[in-house]
Amino acid sequence: MSEEPQNNGNGDNGEKEQRPNGAGDEGDAWGSHDSSSIRRYAKMPVDRNAPYYNMNHKQRGMAIIFNHEHFDIHSLKSRTGTNVDCDNLSKVLKSIGFRVTVLTNLRAEDISRYIQQTSEMDHSDNDCLLIAVLTHGEMGMLYAKDTHYKPDNLWYYFTADKCPSLAGKPKLFFVQACQGDKLDGGITLSNRTETDGSSSTSYRIPIHADFLIVFSTVPGYYSWRNTTRGSWFMQALCDELRYSAAERDILTLLTFVCQRVALDFESNTPDMLTMHQQKQVPCITSMLTRLLIFGKK
Template identity: 30%
Template sequence: MLMEECGHLPAPPRLGDLRPVELDLHGGKHNKSVSFPGRLSVPVQAESERPQMPPMPAQGSAVDKRNRDLVYELKSDPCGRCLILNNVNFSRDSDLSTRDGSDVDCEKLEKRFKALSFDVLTRRDLAAQKMVLELQELARQDHSALDCCVVVILSHGCQTSHIQFPGGVYGTDGKAIPVEKIVNYFNGSHCPSLRGKPKLFFIQACGGEQRDRGFVVDGDSPGDEAPGGSLESDATPFQTPAGNVDQPDAVASLPTPSDILVSYSTFPGFVSWRDVSSGSWYVETLDSVLEQYARSEDLLNMLLRVANAVSAKGRYKQIPGCFNFLRKKFFFRCK
């Protein structure tokens, strides 16, 4: 970067062009050198003759963020498609409760991603197979003229056997879909038009049944109240899939994931809290962070803000996290 900057600067004056002049140490403007008794006078280059450095871009500015090799370019309008799968009501046979407050999450994210230049499609209360069909339909579409793809899933979740990405999400019929399966619909093998382009997944679902009470730290504890009657979790028990999994062959046959980021609302194995009136902790915080920082910060930095804010809530604890296989920084394009 320094070599590129210096390549555009005028050549510095030769030593013979610098003339010794007297410098008034008491603040004279026109004196240009310092003389010491018994020593040579020291030439000082005149201010007008010094090469002028171009102004550096302000930190966080568009030039500072986007004119670099390690940043994804979002030039299309819309910049990509966003699919939101919002499961609220589940069949009686599933033994899964109604996810009150999820519509609040869905509405927030619809507005947010539209403001971030995405073409948003929402589907509500889908059984597992219909969820799969919607995901496959999105993956089969031609994304050649687009720069990105986003998938948001709001549902009950569970632990699953996995190789790459942990966790699973439930359809309204109580059947689970591994997150790993969802992500792989969009990899380089199954979705060629998204090769080399960022594919972002946001999962609001429990990763298990464990309830984290946290640990004691110095300083004041957060002021949020303990989860009460209006606070629910999206947890379901761990289920071991039927049949044996030939893991060595499965690993060898999977393509290397690239340009993929999966953001989870909670650590694998733990519950994810949702308020029936204000929505889930994760989505509420994610929406707020995107609103405040999407114009100036990259996605990973914003997800750190989300994790930090959510981890400070309530007596029960929750810590969002992500599996990041992006090759570059990702900045949303704000309208």
């Protein structure tokens, strides 16, 4: 849950599959299916086979930062340094065109309400949506001021069926939080050793397409934050966005975020040897279906 100590600061051929008559696709699940998957329609923001997301709407879109410094839960220490993260992230997101809202020390109910209200807005003129959470966490849980909640509460209301004005658009989530208390001691490397031929103006997408979810660390592991400079992950993310957002696609950019965190940082706690010289690497889950480059706005 904690994320404290400091760093030294110094990534067919074209033949169709032949099926027997009457054969079709099957799922690997047993039992009844969710009947909510009714066909729905939303405006197409980009051509079916476009390689890039359309980032030429009137506005870049909303960026919401949930910043948690203090907690009502006695076992959770205040997150010294989180305001540095929040300020840096807010500035860099504004510089690439986002309309930034910072919400500080909200309770879980208020987070849920704000997210639901945001999903009910009209995002038709927006390129995308970005939500960042800076908080304590543990395996499968994030902490609000008063209690914990599941991370998927953050993106639940933004699936294409629930928020059609963001259907087909990138929905980006960045989470700076521990995902457990395991430590990564690292290792030293040594040089020793299909198309169907139809032409249609519409197409269907899965409701969970176009999401990008990035955690500051891998499941089960500690996430480090410097009390003066901010968290390792946010330092690296802000640097890459500041210098490369207009040129690199987001997954390439995030690869270099991972590289920065993995190589440039190491915990510096000589008075606590079990915590000393530990490493970290962010964890990326992408359901993006196109390349995303923010470009100039």
